[in-house]
Amino acid sequence: MKRGYRLQCVGLLYKALQDHTTQDNWKPSQATASIWQVIDIEHAGTVADPIPFSLYLVVYKDKYYTWADVLYLCTRDSRTALQNPPDQLIGHYFELA
The missing domain is CATH 2.10.10 (Seminal Fluid Protein  PDC-109 (Domain B))
Known part of the structure; x- marks a missing residue:
């Protein structure tokens, strides 16, 4: 994934904070907070x-x-x-x- 890539997961929109090679268990969560950040573009x-x-x-x-x-x-x-x-x-x- 490239920095800035957006991903919809569990009803939230996330942005990749850095380039990374994604893995199945790297879904957005507290454990991956250095990789993914919640963003809101609708409000x-x-x-x-x-x-x-x-x-x-x-x-x-x-x-x-x-x-x-x-x-x-x-x-x-x-x-x-x-x-x-x-x-x-x-x-x-x-x-x-």
């Missing part, structure tokens, strides 16, 4: 169209995300994929909207 990140948060998603300042039917505002860019949900990152990356 604007506004109050009217928030991004559904998923683990292993990079978040961006001033974008809105939903998690467990709650709306959050991102207060800073994460730069790396997050491994905790927004409700555990209040005051770090998110605030309630």
Whole structure:
């Protein structure tokens, strides 16, 4: 796989972070977080169209995300994929909207 390759898996869209030779057991997961990153290309990140948060998603300042039917505002860019949900990152990356 080439860097940037997109893969749909278990209802989420992933992007390859680096070139790699894929193997059957290298499906996107916590174990392959250095290879695959969740991306969202369907939502604007506004109050009217928030991004559904998923683990292993990079978040961006001033974008809105939903998690467990709650709306959050991102207060800073994460730069790396997050491994905790927004409700555990209040005051770090998110605030309630």
